Amino acid sequence: MLIGREREQSELSAVIAAVQQGTSDCLLLRGPAGIGKSALLHHMAEQAGPGTRVLRGIGVESEAELPYAALHQLLRPLAPFGARLPDPQAAALRSAFGIDSAPADRFLVALAALALLSEASRGTPLLLLVDDAHWIDTPSSDALQFVARRLGAEGVAVVFAARDATPDGSPAFPAPGVRELRVGPLDPDAARSLLARRLPAAAPATRERVLREANGNPLALVELPTALSPGQVSGEAALPDELPLTERLQRLFLHRAADLLALPGNALLLAAAEHNGDLAVVLRAAEHTERAMDELSTAATRGLVHLDQHHIRFSHPLVRSALRQGAPLNERRAAHLALAGAVGTGDDRHAWHLAAAAVGFDDHSAGLLAQLADRTRCTGGVATAAKALRRAAALASDPGTRARLLTDAAECAWKAAEPHQAQALLTQAESLAGTPALRAGLLRVRGAITHASEDPADACAMLLETARLTRDTDPRQAGESLVMAARSAWIANTPGQLADIADLLEGLPPTPATRDARRFAGHLRYVGSVTYNERPPGPAGADTPVTWLCPNHPRPWVWPPVFLPHLLGSTGPVLQALQHAADALRKEGAMGTLPMTLAPLVSLQLLTGDWSAAGTNATEALTLALETGQLGPAGHLRAMLAWIAAARGDSDRCRQLATASLDITVPRRVSSAVALAHWALGLDTLAAGRPHDAARLLGEICTPEGPAHHYMVRQLALPDFVEACVRAGEADRARAALDDEAPHVPPHLRPDRRCRALLARGDDAEEHFLAALEDAGPSAFDTGRCHLLYGEWLRRNRRIKQARDHLLRAEEQLDAVGAAPWAEQARTELRAAGTRTAHRPPAGPPATDALTARELQVLRLAAQGLSNSEIAVRLFVSPRTVGYHLYKIFPKLGVTSRAQLYGRSFG
Numbered sequence: 001m002l003i004g005r006e007r008e009q010s011e012l013s014a015v016i017a018a019v020q021q022g023t024s025d026c027l028l029l030r031g032p033a034g035i036g037k038s039a040l041l042h043h044m045a046e047q048a049g050p051g052t053r054v055l056r057g058i059g060v061e062s063e064a065e066l067p068y069a070a071l072h073q074l075l076r077p078l079a080p081f082g083a084r085l086p087d088p089q090a091a092a093l094r095s096a097f098g099i100d101s102a103p104a105d106r107f108l109v110a111l112a113a114l115a116l117l118s119e120a121s122r123g124t125p126l127l128l129l130v131d132d133a134h135w136i137d138t139p140s141s142d143a144l145q146f147v148a149r150r151l152g153a154e155g156v157a158v159v160f161a162a163r164d165a166t167p168d169g170s171p172a173f174p175a176p177g178v179r180e181l182r183v184g185p186l187d188p189d190a191a192r193s194l195l196a197r198r199l200p201a202a203a204p205a206t207r208e209r210v211l212r213e214a215n216g217n218p219l220a221l222v223e224l225p226t227a228l229s230p231g232q233v234s235g236e237a238a239l240p241d242e243l244p245l246t247e248r249l250q251r252l253f254l255h256r257a258a259d260l261l262a263l264p265g266n267a268l269l270l271a272a273a274e275h276n277g278d279l280a281v282v283l284r285a286a287e288h289t290e291r292a293m294d295e296l297s298t299a300a301t302r303g304l305v306h307l308d309q310h311h312i313r314f315s316h317p318l319v320r321s322a323l324r325q326g327a328p329l330n331e332r333r334a335a336h337l338a339l340a341g342a343v344g345t346g347d348d349r350h351a352w353h354l355a356a357a358a359v360g361f362d363d364h365s366a367g368l369l370a371q372l373a374d375r376t377r378c379t380g381g382v383a384t385a386a387k388a389l390r391r392a393a394a395l396a397s398d399p400g401t402r403a404r405l406l407t408d409a410a411e412c413a414w415k416a417a418e419p420h421q422a423q424a425l426l427t428q429a430e431s432l433a434g435t436p437a438l439r440a441g442l443l444r445v446r447g448a449i450t451h452a453s454e455d456p457a458d459a460c461a462m463l464l465e466t467a468r469l470t471r472d473t474d475p476r477q478a479g480e481s482l483v484m485a486a487r488s489a490w491i492a493n494t495p496g497q498l499a500d501i502a503d504l505l506e507g508l509p510p511t512p513a514t515r516d517a518r519r520f521a522g523h524l525r526y527v528g529s530v531t532y533n534e535r536p537p538g539p540a541g542a543d544t545p546v547t548w549l550c551p552n553h554p555r556p557w558v559w560p561p562v563f564l565p566h567l568l569g570s571t572g573p574v575l576q577a578l579q580h581a582a583d584a585l586r587k588e589g590a591m592g593t594l595p596m597t598l599a600p601l602v603s604l605q606l607l608t609g610d611w612s613a614a615g616t617n618a619t620e621a622l623t624l625a626l627e628t629g630q631l632g633p634a635g636h637l638r639a640m641l642a643w644i645a646a647a648r649g650d651s652d653r654c655r656q657l658a659t660a661s662l663d664i665t666v667p668r669r670v671s672s673a674v675a676l677a678h679w680a681l682g683l684d685t686l687a688a689g690r691p692h693d694a695a696r697l698l699g700e701i702c703t704p705e706g707p708a709h710h711y712m713v714r715q716l717a718l719p720d721f722v723e724a725c726v727r728a729g730e731a732d733r734a735r736a737a738l739d740d741e742a743p744h745v746p747p748h749l750r751p752d753r754r755c756r757a758l759l760a761r762g763d764d765a766e767e768h769f770l771a772a773l774e775d776a777g778p779s780a781f782d783t784g785r786c787h788l789l790y791g792e793w794l795r796r797n798r799r800i801k802q803a804r805d806h807l808l809r810a811e812e813q814l815d816a817v818g819a820a821p822w823a824e825q826a827r828t829e830l831r832a833a834g835t836r837t838a839h840r841p842p843a844g845p846p847a848t849d850a851l852t853a854r855e856l857q858v859l860r861l862a863a864q865g866l867s868n869s870e871i872a873v874r875l876f877v878s879p880r881t882v883g884y885h886l887y888k889i890f891p892k893l894g895v896t897s898r899a900q901l902y903g904r905s906f907g
Contacts, residue, residue, distance in 0.1 A: 002039060002040070002043045003186070003190050003193050003194045003197075004186045004187060004189070004190025004191075004193070004194070005036070005040065005186075005190070008029075008040055008181065008183060009040075009043070011027070011181050012027075012040060012043070012044045012047070012159070013047065015027055015044075015157050015159065016044065016047055016048055016052070016127070016157070018157065019052065019125040019126070019127055019155055019156065019157040020051070020052060020125050020155075021155075022125075022153060022155045023152075023153055023155065024151035024152055024153065024154050024155065024156045024157060025151070025157045025158075026148035026149075026151060026157065026158045026159070026178050026179065027157075027158075027159045027160070027178070027179055027180075027181055028133075028159075028160045028161075028162060028173075028175050028178045028179065028180045028181070029041070029159065029160065029161040029162070029180075029181050029183050030162055030163075030164065030180050030181070030182055030183065031163070031164065031182060031183030031184065032163060032164050032217070032315075032316070033163055033219070033252045033253070033255070034217050034218065034219030034220060034249075034252055035183050035184070035185065035217055035218065035219075036183060036186070036218040036219070037131070037161035037162075037183055038131050038132075038161065039218065040161070040183065041056075041129045041131055041159065041161055044127070044129065044159065045127070045129060048125075048127050051124075051125065052124070052125040052126070052127055053120070053121075053124050053125065053126050053127065054127045054129065055074050055075075055077060055078070055126065055127070055128045055129070056074075056128075056129045056130075056131070057070055057073045057074040057128070057129070057130050057131070057136075058073075058130070058131040058132050059130070059131065059132035059133055059134060059135030059136040060132070060135055061135045063135075063137065064135050064136070064137055065137065066137055067096070067104075067137055067138075067139040067140075068096040068097060068104070068109070068137065068139050068140050068143075069136075069137050069140065070130070070136035070137055070140035070141070070144075071096065071109075071113060071139070071140040071143050071144065072096075072097050072140075074128060074130065074140075074144075075093075075113060075116060075117075076097075078116050078117070078120045081116055081119045081120045082116060084115075084119045085112055085115050085116060085119070086115070088108055089108055089111050089112035089115055090112065091108075092104050092105050092108035092109045092111075092112050093109060093112040093113070093116070095109075096109045096112075096139070106139060106142065106143070109139070109143055110142065110143040110146035110147065111146075113143050113144070113146075113147050114146070114147045114150055114151075117147060117151075117154065117156050118154045118156070121154050121155045121156045124155075125155045125156075125157075126154075126155060126156045126157070127156075127157050127159070128144075128156070128157065128158040128159065129159050129161075130144065130158070130159070130160045130161065131161045132161065132162070132163075133160040133161060133162040133173045133175075134162040134163050134172035134173040136173075141173065144158065144160075145175055145176075145177075145178065148175075148177075148178055149177045149178070160173065160175065160178070162175075164303060184216070185215055185216020185217060186216040186217075186218060186221075187216070187884065188211075188216075188881050188884060189852075191211055191214065191216050191221060192207075192211065194218060194221050194222070195207055195210060195211060195214075195221050195225075198221065198222060198225050199225050199233060201233070201234070202225070202233050202234070202235075203233070203234055203235025203418065203420055203421075204235075204417060204627040204628065205235055205239070205416070205417060205418045205421070206228070206232065206233055206234075206235055206239065209239055209243065210224050210225060210243065212317065213243050213317045213318060213321070214317075214318070215316055215317055215318075217316065217318070219248075219249070219252070220249060220318055223245075223246045223248060223249050224243050224245075224246075224249070226246060227243065227244040227245065227246050228243070228244070231424070234420055235418055235419070235420035235421050236420045236421060236423070236424045237421070237424060238387075238390055238421055238424075241356075241387075242320075242321040242324055242325065243321065244325070245318065245321055245322055245325055249318060249322070250322050250325065250326060253316065253318045253319050253321075253322040254319075254322045254323070254326055256302045256303070256304055257299065257302070257304055257319070257322075257323065260295055260298060260299060260304075261323070261326065261327070266295075266327075266331065266335070267282060267283075267286050267291075267292035267293075267295040267296050268295060268296070268299055268304070268305075268323055269323055269324070269327050269331060269332070269335050270282045270285050270286060270292070270335050270338065270339065271296065271305065271312045271314075271320075271323075272314070272320045272321075272323040272324045273324065273332065273335045273336055273339055273353070273356070274312075274339055274349075276349065277311045277312045277313050277314075278310075278311070278312075278343075279296075279307070279308075279309070279310055279311055279312050280310070281339060281342045281343055281349075282296075282312060282339075282342075284342040285335070285338035285339045285341070285342040286338075296312065303315055304319055305319075332356075333356075333357045333359075336353040336354070336356040336357040337353070337354075337357045339353045340353035340354050340357065348372050348375075348376075350368070351365065351368035351369050351371075351372050351388075352369075352372075352388075354368065355368070355369055355391050355392075355395060358395055361395060361396070361397040362395045363395070363396060363397055363398075365392075365395050366391075366392040366393075366395035366396040366401070366405070367392075369388040369389070369391055369392035369395070370388070370389065370392045370405060372385075372388050373385040373386075373388040373389045373392070373408070373412070376388065377412065377588075381588075381589060382412045382415040382416045382588055382589050382590050383412070383413075383416035383418075383589060385409075385412040386409050386412035386413040386415075386416055386418070386421075389405050389406070389408050389409035389412060390405075390406075390409045390425070392405050393405035393406045393409060393428075399432045399434070400432065400433075400434065400435065400438060402429075402432050403429045403432035403433040403434075403438045403442070404438060404441065406425045406426070406428050406429035406432070407425075407426065407429050407433075407438070407441045407442050407445060409425050410422040410423070410425035410426045410429070410442075410445050411445045413425060413592075414445065414448070414449055414592050414593070415585075415588070415589075415590035415591075415592045415593045416589065416590065416591065416592055417591045417592035417624065417627060417628045418592065418628075419449055419452075419453060419592065419628050419629050419630070420629070422445070422449060423446075423449065426442055426445060426446050429442055430442065436469045436470075436473070437469070437470065437473055437474065439469060440465075440466045440469035440470045440474070440477065440481075441477075443462050443463070443465055443466040443469070444462075444463065444466045444477065444480075444481055446462055447459045447460075447462035447463040447466060447481070447484065447485075447488075448463075448484060450462060451463075451484065451487070451488050451491075451596075451632065452595070452596055452625075452630040452631075452632050452633055453628075453629045453630050453631055453632065454631075454632075454668060455492075455668050455669055456488040456489075456491040456492040456632060456668070456669065456670060457488065457489075457492045457494070457669060459484075459485075459488040460485045460488035460489050460492065460494075460497070463481045463482070463484050463485035463488065464481070464482070464485050464501075464504075466478070466481040467479075467481040467482045467485065467504060471504075471507075471508065472509075475508050475509050475511060475513055475514045476513035476514060476517075478508060478514075478517075479505065479508055479513075479514045479516070479517025479518070479520075480517065482501050482504055482505050482508075482517060482520075483505075483517060483520055485501055486498055486501045486520070486524055486561070487561045489501065490561035490562075490564065490672065490712075491561065491562070491632065491670055491671065491672045491673075492669055492670070492671055493671030493672065493675075493709070493710050493711070498524040498525075499524065499525065501521075501524055502521040502522075502524040502525045503521075505517055505518055505520060505521035505524070506518060506521045523564070561600070561672075562599060562600045562603045562636060562672055562712075563600075563603050563604075563607075563672075563712045563713070563716065564600075564712070565600075565604060566603075566604065566607055566712075566716075567712060567715070571604055571607060571608065574600075574604065575601065575604040575605070575608065578597060578600055578601040578604070579601060581597050582594065582597050582598055582601060582617070585597055586874055591624055591628075592624070592628050592630075594620075594621060594624050595621040595622075595624050595625035595628070595630050595633035595634070595637070596630070596633055598617045598618070598620065598621035598633075598637075599621060599633045599636045599637055599640075601617055602614045602617050602618045602621065602637065602640050603636075603640060605617065606640060606643065606644070607716075607777075607779065608777070608778045608779055609778055609779030609780045609781050609782070609817060611644050611647070611648075611781075611817055611818065612860070612906070613864075614640065614644065615641065615644055615860070616857065616860040616861065616864075618637045618640055618641050618644075619641070619856065619857055619860075620857055620874065620875065621633065621637050622634060622637040622638060622641070623857075625637060631664045631665075631668060631670075632665070632668065632670050632673070634661075634664060635661045635662075635664050635665035635668075635670050635673035635674075635677075636661075636665075636670070636672065636673045636676060638657045638658070638660050638661035638673075638677075639657070639658060639661040639665075639673050639676035639677040639679075639680055640676060640680075641653075641657050642654045642655075642656075642657035642658040642661060642676075642677060642680035642681070642684075643676065643679060643680040643683060645657060645680070645684075646680045646681070646683040646684035646687060647683060647687070647781060647817075647818075647819050647822075648818045648819060648820055648821075649687060649819070649820035649821040651684050651687075651688060654680055654681070654684045655681070655684070657680070658677040658678075658680045658681050658684075659677075661673055661674075661676070661677040662674060662677050665677070671708075671709075671710050672710050672712065672713060674708050674710070675701045675708045675709065675710035675713035675714070675717075676713055677708075678697055678698070678700050678701050678708040678717075679698065679701060679713060679716070679717040679720070681697050682694045682697035682698035682701070682717065682720060682721070682724065683720055685697060685724075686698075686720060686723065686724050686727075687821035687822065688821070691723075691724045691725075691726075691727035691728035692724075692728045694720070694724035694727075694728075695721065695724040695725045695728045695730055695733070698717055698720055698721035698724055699721060699733070701713055701714050701717050701721070702714050702717060702718055702721045702737050703737070718737065718738075718755070719754065719755050721734065721737060722734040722737065722738065722755040722758060722759065723755075723758060723789070725737075726758045726759065731759055734755070734758075734759055735759055738755060738756070738759070753768040753769070753771040753772035753775065754768065754769060754772040754785075754786045754789055754790075756768040757769045757772060757789070757790070757793070758789065765793055766793070769786070769789070769790040769793065772786050772790075773786055773787070773790070780813040780814070780816050780817045781813075781814065781817050781819055781822075783813055784809070784810045784811075784812075784813030784814040784816075784817070784819065784822065784823075784826075785810070785814070785822060787806045787807070787809045787810035787813065787826075788806075788807065788810035788814070788822060788825060788826050788829070790806050791803045791804075791805075791806035791807035791810055791826070791829055791833075792807075792829055794806060795807075795829060795832060795833050800833050800834060803829070803833050804830065804833050804835055807826050807829050807830045807833065807835075808826075808830065808835075810822075810823075810826040811823050811826040811827060811830065814826060850892045851889065851892060854875075854885060855885050855888060855889050855892075856906065857875060858871055858875070858882055858885040858886060858889065859889055859893075859901065859906050860906050861874055861875075862886060862889075862898050862901050863901040863902060863904050863906055865902055868882040868883055868886075886898065
């Protein structure tokens, strides 16, 4: 199966069609080694079908000096047709093939080949496929090109495949007059598809590294994974600085540089070791500047590198790897030492080159790399910091220092979306962590990873142990660990543990470093008091904002639990702080920790009615969470996307997402995500007009003994539960749920007045409806539903004019957020109120069914006005890849520019 290559397949299909219709054609596939020319020829032979005769030949380097060897390989199957040739041509062909001893006239041989092909094609189309044409002997090449230029109505096609250049840099297989088809790298989607077939279970970081190194070369995509260990494929083991090359790849990418490597200056090896491509540094490191420049210029002539006045760029990443891996250790070490001296001590490259040249322990180089990692972490390079810390740990002689460096490397690896490698680094550090401080640091990172990927209850235990180990020696770390433990307890639905954590927080030494953590104890006590219907400790718990949990340098283990800011009345400021934190993490490159930040951000965007942004952020975070094995955030994000689908009337998508959420969250006891998934399913059945099913599903959240009960989600789902009960004729059940409400719930979180209005008798309902509308929050969905319920009540009480006003507002607001089933309910009520023509819904967005998940992400961000570079930062891809996706998106949506997308909602 050929992946990608739609343009090339179209061209080759046209050649086959021409031959089968009795006309002739000739084509030269031109491209670098391993680019897939042979695969295209093989695909062409398969597509030709049984009615077309296919002759195949391949150039062989060892036969390049044997006259007519390639022509003999191709035409030998046509020997029976030789009897039809004129005698001079037949004699020339016999001489060329060594049957006769007379000299072969090259012109007659070429004419004989043309005549033979013409005779063989009578009644049967003929397709000649010549692979590695750059290796065929010159007389065969001349004869075949003579034939190709003189074909007409014979029904013969000749397709050559040749490389770009020979080892000495001269053109390979020059073919004047023959139409060329350039075969370039696979596009990003095709490259990913091919690699997915070769490495279906590879870690995302491994896949991305292979994709980057292969640079669209199909052979490299196939061969590179075979040289990796199982641990490197899974992500448990770190990938080397350069991916190991198979012997075939090494030979392939060095075939034009073998003689240059033997030169005394070895400037190419210096260029390969200088990853920034700094020409001035390479020339300073070389022993003889002019000789090095001559060597690099020769390499540029051969297409190995691209040179300008400042930079050296290799034509393919694997050319660099082949040069380095093909050099002896002593030459590589000498190159790095020379480069370290050339860049000077004030340059980060100095540390890298010294470390690359180090043999055995080298504490000086380890210290330089650790300092480099500290700087890099703050400027957006957590992946680079992880690499530096791993290398520093290998060079450090002290076991305790190695443990600390490995733990720091694990934290950076987790942030860089390499959780398996992070766990492996922590395992290495365990045997070296001999002090409480080292064990605490290790447990803190492991607890954060466990919180995201495993059981939050286990994470809570680890984080509490971290706090115990550091309470006296590092109170700040103890406070952060307790905050994260509270989040784990919240997700696991063990609010009783929150009071214990509050005690531990208040017991921390009262220092400036612990001030914020001690303030958080008030929040936890407030949550516990509301949950257990106790008197709260005072208003400070609710009134104190929680924005301090989102510091300038984001740390995902101290984010507020999902929906907690809503409970504390800090939705607005925390939403802004989380958005700022997410942007900072993107700039930092901490894609592994983004899901833990985006999940609470999405939850608050749902509550404020910003569904478009919530959908974009949730889709981005879900992709990252699944790629990095963060099943807890993945469960939350799927449940919230299911809720959006339910509100918009997409039942199939809602059920699919909710089921997927429950599959991963139920076994891991992620109770908050379980409750969210049940809420989505309940909302979906309520929207579909099945109130009995909705009451059952929502009752599992809203009753303390329910299997999906979670305090915070109960507070949010309670209005839907009351509405479902009322519509199902179970008003007493709804009243019981409201009566069970704790008296100290903050006013903004109490079930809104529309619930009381639904349950009220007589004129009391109107008072509650009006109060509910007055207290409505920023969500157009909630406000629209309140207008809808009030309009229904007014119509039933024969107040038709007022009913129409509220139903029209409901329709407008519900349409604005895309809540299709609720807007349709409003239109149904309007028709019942005698409005013959209800407002039409606004034109919806273009159909996005044909878009891939990645294309939909790009589309949503482009519609927000982000540039290609800004989108690339969000999605951790290159701007070129963003442009490629937009190029595919535009025709699918029938638009011609991104200006047509701006401001539109693509939920």
